[in-house]
Amino acid sequence: MTPQFRKLLFFSATLCVLLCAASEIGPEGEALLRWKDTLLNSTSLSSWSLANPTCSWFGIVCDEHTGYVNDLYVTRASLSGTVDTFSFPMFRHLETIDLSFNNLFGAIPTNISLLVPLTILYLSSNDLVGAIPYQLTKLPKITVLGLQYNQLTNPDAANFSVSPSLQNLFLSGNKLTGTFPLFILNHTFVGLQKLHLYRNALSGLIPENLQDIAPNLLHLDLSSNMFSGHIPRSVSKLTKLYLLYLAENNLTGGIPMELHNINGLGDLDLSRNMFSGGIPKDLSELVVLQDLDLSWNMFSGEILKELGNLTALGTMDLSWNMLSGDLPRSFSRMQYMLSFDVANNLHLGRNILLEEFSNWTDAMLFNIANNTFTGSINPDFCQISSLEDLDLSDNLLSGLFPSCLWNLD
Numbered sequence: 119m120t121p122q123f124r125k126l127l128f129f130s131a132t133l134c135v136l137l138c139a140a141s142e143i144g145p146e147g148e149a150l151l152r153w154k155d156t157l158l159n160s161t162s163l164s165s166w167s168l169a170n171p172t173c174s175w176f177g178i179v180c181d182e183h184t185g186y187v188n189d190l191y192v193t194r195a196s197l198s199g200t201v202d203t204f205s206f207p208m209f210r211h212l213e214t215i216d217l218s219f220n221n222l223f224g225a226i227p228t229n230i231s232l233l234v235p236l237t238i239l240y241l242s243s244n245d246l247v248g249a250i251p252y253q254l255t256k257l258p259k260i261t262v263l264g265l266q267y268n269q270l271t272n273p274d275a276a277n278f279s280v281s282p283s284l285q286n287l288f289l290s291g292n293k294l295t296g297t298f299p300l301f302i303l304n305h306t307f308v309g310l311q312k313l314h315l316y317r318n319a320l321s322g323l324i325p326e327n328l329q330d331i332a333p334n335l336l337h338l339d340l341s342s343n344m345f346s347g348h349i350p351r352s353v354s355k356l357t358k359l360y361l362l363y364l365a366e367n368n369l370t371g372g373i374p375m376e377l378h379n380i381n382g383l384g385d386l387d388l389s390r391n392m393f394s395g396g397i398p399k400d401l402s403e404l405v406v407l408q409d410l411d412l413s414w415n416m417f418s419g420e421i422l423k424e425l426g427n428l429t430a431l432g433t434m435d436l437s438w439n440m441l442s443g444d445l446p447r448s449f450s451r452m453q454y455m456l457s458f459d460v461a462n463n464l465h466l467g468r469n470i471l472l473e474e475f476s477n478w479t480d481a482m483l484f485n486i487a488n489n490t491f492t493g494s495i496n497p498d499f500c501q502i503s504s505l506e507d508l509d510l511s512d513n514l515l516s517g518l519f520p521s522c523l524w525n526l527d
């Protein structure tokens with residue numbers, strides 16, 4: 119082989135690598151590259167190049183048979199730029215877009231609604247601004263709209279119509295204002311399972327007719343807003359609820375007795391409101407309840423022994439209330455308890471038999487501080503070997519402090 123010939127051979131081989139590879143880049147690949155070019159930081163997309171077939175690119179999943187792009191999944195990748203240069207009409211088969219945890223800014227382009235097959239859209243934890251485009255809800259197959267942790271504002275409620283396919287609407291950590299969103303209220307979301315509106319600036323009453331709007335809800339998170347008024351009794355008609363978070367609002371009144379009708383309620387957080395009255399006995403019928411947080415309210419009265427029937431509880435936080443009386447001995451039945459906090463009630467506690475809790479062999483936190491408990495610490499209490507955080511301070515306990523407790527992790 120002459121050197122010239124060898125050079126030519128090398129040249130044509132190189133050309134083939136370029137051209138042959140390039141021939142694998144269809145219109146979808148080209149559109150992705152055009153978008154990549156507009157990004158301010160696309161370091162994580164180094165595999166997006168003509169040298170590799172599109173379907174092998176980082177974050178791209180293609181349909182095995184058709185070769186079209188099915189999923190775009192680029193999260194926590196420091197992508198910086200906007201989405202409105204993304205050529206949505208080029209993608210006829212895109213079902214999942216997950217660009218969460220990046221530094222995308224600007225508005226959500228309305229033409230994203232051209233992605234007819236789209237079922238899952240996560241643009242969460244970016245810096246997107248502007249109104250949530252009502253067009254998003256026109257996506258006929260959408261099941262998950264994850265737009266949480268941006269700076270989005272209320273959509274045009276009049277035009278926000280909802281695809282019945284929608285299951286999860288995640289809008290926490292945005293800038294929604296006004297009363298409970300009209301764009302939700304004025305519709306029926308039969309398929310809606312999770313509604314997360316945590317940490318916005320919503321105010322006014324919690325609507326009475328949630329069961330008409332979203333009868334099949336599993337999660338309702340309205341925490342960290344400025345809702346006021348009572349918990350409507352009708353909340354109990356959301357019979358499929360597993361999680362109910364109303365923490366950090368301005369809610370008043372008591373816990374509606376009817377709440378116990380939600381048989382499958384597993385997680386109830388009413389902390390940091392202005393609730394008052396007693397903790398209703400009926401709450402003890404929530405037999406699958408695992409997490410109960412009523413802290414930082416004005417609940418008063420005695421803790422009823424029936425609450426010991428909440429034997430599935432793993433965390434119970436009743437701290438910072440005005441509860442009084444004794445801790446019911448029936449609490450020893452809650453043997454899956456991990457974290458128990460009744461601190462700062464001031465008048466809670468008479469003679470406490472700490473050995474009653476020796477059953478709680480997995481407990482990591484046990485806090486009864488700043489109350490009026492009397493009695494001594496029986497060494498049987500030491501059987502809770504998992505304890506990491508024990509606070510018995512500011513009580514009237516007496517006797518010896520068992521040496522075993524000095525060995526806490």
Ligand SMILES: *[C@@H]1O[C@H](CO)[C@@H](O)[C@H](O)[C@H]1NC(C)=O
Pocket residue numbers: 159160161162195196197
């Ligand atoms: C660009 O992205 C890479 C990783 O994808 C990251 O390590 C780098 O810090 C980013 N640069 C800037 C300026 O954000």
Ligand SMILES: *[C@@H]1O[C@H](CO)[C@@H](O)[C@H](O)[C@H]1NC(C)=O
Pocket residue numbers: 202203204205206207226227228229
């Ligand atoms: C999508 O809409 C944005 C504005 O919302 C526009 O700038 C962009 O050119 C549109 N893209 C396509 C491909 O139509």
Ligand SMILES: *[C@@H]1O[C@H](CO)[C@@H](O)[C@H](O)[C@H]1NC(C)=O
Pocket residue numbers: 275276300304
């Ligand atoms: C919502 O529904 C109410 C009554 O059905 C109606 O008066 C109101 O105009 C609607 N609001 C919007 C934004 O569609």
Ligand SMILES: *[C@@H]1O[C@H](CO)[C@@H](O)[C@H](O)[C@H]1NC(C)=O
Pocket residue numbers: 274276277
């Ligand atoms: C939005 O709703 C308003 C009021 O119903 C209507 O006048 C307007 O035409 C709608 N706009 C679009 C783009 O659908």
Ligand SMILES: *[C@@H]1O[C@H](CO)[C@@H](O)[C@H](O)[C@H]1NC(C)=O
Pocket residue numbers: 344368
């Ligand atoms: C809560 O309600 C009280 C009195 O009703 C009011 O003064 C306060 O501003 C409210 N707080 C919030 C965060 O809405």
Ligand SMILES: *[C@@H]1O[C@H](CO)[C@@H](O)[C@H](O)[C@H]1NC(C)=O
Pocket residue numbers: 402423424425426427448
């Ligand atoms: C609930 O607890 C009370 C007292 O601790 C007990 O008498 C009652 O039978 C319990 N109810 C159920 C359904 O377990």
Ligand SMILES: *[C@@H]1O[C@H](CO)[C@@H](O)[C@H](O)[C@H]1NC(C)=O
Pocket residue numbers: 450451452453474477
């Ligand atoms: C420990 O838990 C079991 C099961 O709930 C219960 O029957 C028993 O009385 C408890 N023991 C003590 C010492 O409380």
Ligand SMILES: *[C@@H]1O[C@H](CO)[C@@H](O)[C@H](O)[C@H]1NC(C)=O
Pocket residue numbers: 438439462463464488512
């Ligand atoms: C004890 O509880 C009261 C009332 O809840 C509170 O005002 C006080 O600051 C608490 N003391 C300590 C040391 O936390």
